[in-house]
Amino acid sequence: MMIIYFLYGLSFGGLGLAAYLQMHQSGDFPLKKQLPWLAAFGIACSVSGFIDMFLTNQTADEITTILKTLRMVVQPLTGLLLLIFGWGILKLDPLPAWTIFIPGILIVPIAYIVTFAATTFITPSPIEIPIDIWSRYLFYLPGSIIAGIGFLRLWDKQRKLGYYDVANLMLGAGVAFLFEAFVVGLIVPAAPYGPASYYNYDRVTYNALIGEHPGSSESYGLTAWLDYKRVLQATGLPIQFWRMVSAFAVTFFVVRGLGVFEAIRKREVDALQHERDEAEKETMQAQIIARQTAESWTDALVSINRRIAEFENVDGILLYIIENAKILLHSDFIGLALLNEDRSQLMLKCYSNELKTERLFEPLLIENPIIWQSVRSNNLFCSQADSSIELLEQVCFPIEKSASSIAVVPIELDNIAIGALWIARCEAKEKPYSQTDLIWLECMADLVVIAIQHGLMASQIQSLSIVEERARIAREMHDGLAQVLGYLNLQVQTLEALHEQGNSEEFINELHHMRQAIQLAHADVRENILSLRTTLANDTGLIPAVEEYLKGFEIQTGIETELSVNVIGELNLSSVAEVQLVCILQEALTNVRKHACASQVLVSIVKDDQLDFEHVQMEIRDNGVGFITSDSKRHFGLQTMRERATSVNGTLLIHSVLEKGTTVLCDFPCLQHEESRGTKIALPVLDLGKIEPLP
């Protein structure tokens, strides 16, 4: 028995010590606030166990008395500490609202039990017996039950959280405390107190106050088996052994539970850290996606703008715009429709679906009310998840496929809607378009307008160029061929007169002059033909065109030409600038042929780091007779060259030294640099169908 009491005391001592040590650990976990009570309970139980151990050993009477007195203090204290601990455990999680009635309902039985207990103290039996029994009934039994229920609630909670390891330990602790309630709180010595006198009725010794004899009557409902003797008879082991088992179970599960709670806390910290890492990753991923999206949009916009600036075919630009918009806005269909001249019909001009992107040469009539409404009201439209299915029909082309969501923006020119651009998604599971999508689509609609405006501008420039070129040819013919023909007419008359006079010597002399004039006219005509033939229409590029022209010039004039090209990367000049550059070259070489008396011309084209790759320089240098540059403003050809350079934001410099030659230097800005100057040209509205590409 001593060993059992020793182990009992040791077990609870271990529990108290473990709880005490855990109290001083860092961290927070469910049992933390209850640890002082658990530690006190464990130590008090341990003391109680060791007192029982010493009491089993026959010691001196004085010591026995002291120990018994101490036990009378420790035992109710133990139960009280357990009650407080159990209540704390039970309240770890908020209790259901109805539990507020429990204390109120318990008032009645508590009052009766306390009264009953009070009456038993006036009986003549030894005081330690009622203390022992009532400590168990009033404190230990409810304390163990409450603690058991509290641990079972923790088991349920941890199980729901998925912490099965700690849940199992909490279940074990709960069952252990309920077992504790049974073996420590309910099984009491056979004595005439409270329930004990009821279910241990036949074992109750004679009691003077009650005035009953043992065995005089049987209690009904319960058999008499909850006292120490019956436990020994039933199990073959004394109640102290079962209490020791209960103490081991409680200690084992609670101490393990404390450790696991700490592990859980660490696990939760790790989980939080992991969660934070995941959140960071997601944020990074979102940022990457956002950046990629922004880059995709930027690339697309730059590319579209470049195509517009380069005066590419308008149809091609529009198809490029809608295809990019369809991809970037994750759509299954995109359509571009324009109003006809009397604004009575909306015609689909081009579209892009999952199969192809094409311009319709026989425009299709659009009758969808949403698109029409957007054009008429000049407002954006974005369908919602609950939008009517009927409204989403006839949105895509071919029209067999209806959309699940749609976004429409009007195409505005001078604040007047001239058409609509819309995107559609066909899969029902896809989410509707967002406001951001609408903004991007509106941006694309703006580019559509810009492309149309540029197309119109290109048409006008083309017309102007034709007029200008005709004027130039007329001027050349007037200054050259017409003058020569007029001169020849006069010469022919002179020759007729000399022939009539029979002045053969003078006749031959004039004939020689005529031949020279015809040769000059021939040279002019051939040069003009060469100039007219030298265009950039065959897409060979500026440098090959210049190279070809110089070869022709050398053959025709006999002036040695040399081309030096130092271009890093692409020239990146606008189409207009390239045309003007070639024209300037032609004019300069014409001057060389006519006036310079040069034997050699050096042409160099440069675009390198010295020019920051933002300019293209062309230099035409001859070894001719030169001229006085202060007189150059009076020369019509030089003036034209300057105007050509200025028209594309370029500069032209002429440097000439008498008897040493002339150098013409022109500097043209590259495309980006030119755009930054923000040149805007307002053009009148023209029908898209009339726009033709630049030659």
Added chain:
Amino acid sequence: MNLREWALPVYTVLIELSSGALFALWILRTLTGSRIDEKNLDEMTKIPILIIFSTIIAAMAGAHLHLSRPYLSFLAVLNFQHSWLSREITFNVFFFLLTGSLTALVWFVPEHYKLKQWLGWAAILAGFSTIYCMAHIYLLPTQIAWNSTKTFLSYYAGMLLLGSVSLITILLMDLNFSFKNNQERSDFHVQFVRDAFIWLTRVTVMTSIMLMLLNAYQFDFLQRLQDPTAQTSLNLLLSIYLPLVILQIGFLLLGVIWLVLTLRRTMKENGSIRKLLSPVYIANTLILIAAIIERFLFYATHVRIGI
């Protein structure tokens, strides 16, 4: 007193408690009826009346533990004409049925306000009658300690004391429950409980004083009687049961003073009465223990003439 006899204090005290609580509740309900609509009135009395009815059931169940053959208890009503016990049981059955019907009406029938009112007063009458019969049982010429008007008075005083203090607890529990359960309760309900708390505390104080006076009267009564049985009863009170007498008076005084002081402090600080639940639990427990000890002493100190 053996364990089976404990059924008597269980039954008598709980019937007193339920009758007193229902009486106090019905007075409050009647006085408040003109200031609030019937639906809210029913909402406010739902849980209190359910607890009162449950207490009656507990009392009757406890009473059956006193009987050797509880399943034949209904036969007791057959002797209504000659036995106060039969009358007590009969009225108690009425009390039980009327309160049960009233509980069902309040919980499940939203209308019939007047019926509920009359039914409530009928149940109270049945409860009063039960207590009257209960007290009358002990007016026996052979039981000197019991055979006085003090028995009636102490039973009714006990009824008022336990009813008022219990109703305070019940109303506070209900109020806290409604707040904890996020139920919408009007400011009127809070004010109702606050006013009830004040008035019921006053009743508690007065009835406790009355009970203490009655106890003093009992001592004087027993001392003045020159009958040996009365002297024996007095001796028992002053010797073996003296600790219990002291406990009874002490608990009663402590409970009432505790209740008054906590209420007074809350009123002074203009605090929330909902926070008084724990002090009220303690006060109620102390007063209930005092009432049970008083009933225990009532049974334990009687000495029958001829034995």
